[in-house]
Amino acid sequence: MRRQKLVICLWSAMVVLFWFGEVLSASSPVEVKMGRGRAQITVLKGVADLVKEDQSKIGDLKKGDYLARGSIVKTGPGARIELKLPDRSYIRFAEKTTFELVSLATNKKDKRRDVRVKMMVGKTWAKVSKNRRGRFALSAKTAVAGVRGTTYRMNVNPDDSVVIKVYWGEILVEAKKQAEAGQAMTKPKRVLGPTPIAGPRPVTLEEWTYIVSSLQQINISPDGKPAKPFRFDIMADLNDWVRWNKERDKQLKGDEYQDQP
Numbered sequence: 235m236r237r238q239k240l241v242i243c244l245w246s247a248m249v250v251l252f253w254f255g256e257v258l259s260a261s262s263p264v265e266v267k268m269g270r271g272r273a274q275i276t277v278l279k280g281v282a283d284l285v286k287e288d289q290s291k292i293g294d295l296k297k298g299d300y301l302a303r304g305s306i307v308k309t310g311p312g313a314r315i316e317l318k319l320p321d322r323s324y325i326r327f328a329e330k331t332t333f334e335l336v337s338l339a340t341n342k343k344d345k346r347r348d349v350r351v352k353m354m355v356g357k358t359w360a361k362v363s364k365n366r367r368g369r370f371a372l373s374a375k376t377a378v379a380g381v382r383g384t385t386y387r388m389n390v391n392p393d394d395s396v397v398i399k400v401y402w403g404e405i406l407v408e409a410k411k412q413a414e415a416g417q418a419m420t421k422p423k424r425v426l427g428p429t430p431i432a433g434p435r436p437v438t439l440e441e442w443t444y445i446v447s448s449l450q451q452i453n454i455s456p457d458g459k460p461a462k463p464f465r466f467d468i469m470a471d472l473n474d475w476v477r478w479n480k481e482r483d484k485q486l487k488g489d490e491y492q493d494q495p
Contacts, residue, residue, distance in 0.1 A: 271320030271338035272300040277482070280313030280329065289332070301335055308332045309356070316482065321347040322363040323370065324486060328475055331356020336373075359387040359479040361486070362403075371413075376458035378413035379446075381405045385483065386446075387476075396454040399466060400446050407452055407460070408443045 275282075275297050284292040284301075285308045295307065301317065309315055309331045316326045320340040327333060336350040347368040351358070362370050364383030371380040374390045377398075384403020390396055398407060444463055446452050451466040 269320070269340055269342075270303055271340045272302055273305075273317040273319050273335060273338055275299045275301070275315060276318045276324070277314065277316035277326075279315075281310035282313055282315045283308050283310070285332075303335050303338045306332070306334045314478070319349055321345075321349055321366050321370070323349065324361045324482075325351065326359045326479060326482065328357035328359075331358065333358065353388060353390040355390050355392055357387065357389045357475060359385075359475075361385050361483055373410060373413075374454075376410055376456075377407055377454050377460070378410050379405050379407045380413070387479070394456040397451065398446060398454075399451045399471065400448055401468075402448050404445060404447045406443065407446055407454075409441060409458060409460075412441050412443065 275295060278295065278297045282295045284295055285306050286292060287306065289308065295301075295315075301307070307315070307327070309327055309329055311329050313329045314326065316324060318324055320338050332354040333356070334352040334354070336352050337348050339348040340346070345366050347366050347370060349368075349370045351372050353372060353374050358372060360370075360372060360381075362381050362383050362385070366383070369380060371378050372388050373379070374388065374396045375394045377396055379386070379388060379398055381403060384400065384405060386398060386400040386403070386405055388396065388398050398405070442460055444452055444460060446463045449465055449468060450463045452463045453461045455461075
């Protein structure tokens with residue numbers, strides 16, 4: 235009898251511990267540790283400088299150098315630079331371009347990433363590695379373009395207008411404030427109870443989202459107003475910058491960098 239009671243007590247304790255563990259796992263998200271990562275300069279033509287936020291020069295960059303998160307780079311006239319990122323993506327920047335490596339976080343074990351690059355002005359071309367989890371995003375003052383695996387480019391003009399063209403794959407382009415709000419919503423929050431649901435209302439410049447597919451272009455005005463995506467002429471699009479990037483893409487060998495269909 236005592237043995238039976240002991241078994242029942244042990245079983246009850248196991249149930250309670252299991253239930254308690256389930257509550258803890260539901261209330262506290264599992265955090266995946268991610269390394270900060272570094273980007274390596276694999277190609278550098280012309281001059282590129284490491285600068286501070288006020289654009290004052292810190293030092294010259296050269297091929298083979300490594301850049302950490304928070305690095306701000308400014309390219310000179312006629313310059314081109316290519317970076318190999320920790321997630322095995324490649325990103326390139328044209329002349330007279332200023333950008334910041336906001337995040338280079340990766341976890342090689344589960345192929346998770348959090349790669350974010352902020353464009354102040356200039357041109358960039360991204361060839362994003364496939365089969366990776368998490369975020370890869372290029373951002374400008376008014377918009378954020380996020381992808382999983384694709385090839386696209388972004389031009390940020392001095393007046394803050396933006397042009398994004400997708401060559402292969404698909405990207406999600408959002409108003410920057412909406413993207414930041416969405417990122418904040420993914421963080422765990424305490425649920426207080428039922429709340430009223432707001433009715434229909436006009437969509438502001440801070441709340442738009444577009445999916446841009448292969449061979450499509452989206453233009454965003456300096457005030458953050460987007461035009462609807464449209465198909466661009468791939469032949470008319472060819473220039474020295476596009477040709478150089480396509481040639482570099484072909485030179486990248488491996489499972490992650492097959493030629494575009």
